[in-house]
Amino acid sequence: MKITESTSHYDNLELMSVQELLQNINLEDHRVPEAVKELIPVISSLVKEIVPRMHEGGRLFYIGAGTSGRLGILDASECPPTYGVPHDWVIGLIAGGDEAIRKAVENAEDDENQAWKDISEYGFNEKDTVIGIAASGTTPYVIGGVKDAKDKGLLTACITCNPNSPLGKEVAYPIEVVVGPEFVTGSTRMKAGTAQKLVLNMISTAVMIKLGRVKGNKMVDMQLSNAKLINRGTKMIMEATGLNEREARALLLSEGSVRKATEYFYKHK
Template sequence: MTTTESSSYYSDLEKMSVRDLLVNINKEDKTVPLAIEKVIPQIEALVNEVVKKMKDGGRLFYIGAGTSGRLGVVDASEIPPTYGMPQGKVIGLIAGGDAAIRKAVEHAEDDVAQAWKDLQAHNITDKDVLIGIAASGRTPYVVGGLKDARAHGIVTGCIACNTGTEIGKQSDFPIEVVVGAEFVTGSTRMKSGTAQKLILNMISTSAMVKLGRVKGNKMVDMQLTNNKLIGRGTKMVMEELGISDAEAEQLLKEHGSVRKAVESRKGHARN
């Protein structure tokens, strides 16, 4: 039996009070970052490869099914607004297509050939990196996608929550983080999903920093898509240039990004 399917450390959950349920879930959740700490070297190796490929014009792909697929889609979708990267530089694909983001598609994860078809629709090449996400480490959709990608010379990585996994065997840069039995037996949307989310955050954030999308600790290329972000950007420009709120907002709206607003004024000052 795999670790992700092993029996919960807790019994008679239905007899627990709400407080006890919450306390025990929280107790289990606290173990996740400690498990991830053990695989930081593996995460580092994958991030370095992602950065190298993206600096050369490559893209980052995620594939997964169910919770794992949704997490990949979420991470990919947040890169353009957060870091100003063009759409299509980080792509998340889920078994069953976009409809599966909201509603489970029966047996979509069991098709070993579909992932490669989905990847081909985006013209994946050996310039790109593919990361397969599967808590069990044996989802056919993900295993097949990674296997086909490797056959075409594409660099592969994975995020699994068992050891010695099938997706690990198909990955050049495997990440296998063992978080132990779930609070509800086999419910890998819990600790396993949390671990996958945290690792995806680590991968994409570190890559974006190394690709120059952060200055100091600020998201200087974020898209100004709502009033909250315009306010945040205005504050960044104010702090960087030492100017008034009104002047900073005008400069930001004129140039469309914190980076361009700051560079315009600093460039003018140099001239």
């Protein structure tokens, strides 16, 4: 029996009050970060492998199905606006294609050959990294994808919530975050999904910082795609240069990023 499919520690959920439901869900959620903490050494080793590979032109692929695939796409899609990187630096792929982001595509996750086909559409090189995401650790789409990636010489890792899973056995860096049974039996969008999101946050954030996309603690390369981000960037420049708000905003909009604006200021000071 997979731990992710094992019976909930709670029963008769329909008889609980709303307060009891929420308290018990929250209690279970508290187990997740502690489980993730145990895997920091593995995550650290993986990040240290990814960074030099990306410095040399490698990219980071996430592959998954269902909730796991959507979480990978979410993390990948947030890297360009947050860190100002190209859209093909971090790529999220889901079984069933873009249609599956919003609704399930029947049998898509059962094709063990499709993930590599999806990756191949982007081309690949030996510096790329493929991270398979599957709460169960048994999804054919994901297992097939990392096996093919490994055979081609790419770095492989996985994020799963079952120990000694078939997926974990196929990768160089298995990140197996064991969070226990779900509050609703088998509903891995809950604790398992939360664990996967936390690990993805850790990987992409650490990688981007080590690639130089953060200065101090600021997102100096973020895209200025809305008023909130322009205001945030203006404040960053004010703090870094001592310019007033009007001057900082004008410089930001002229140069296009906090980094470029700050560099321009000190170059022409």
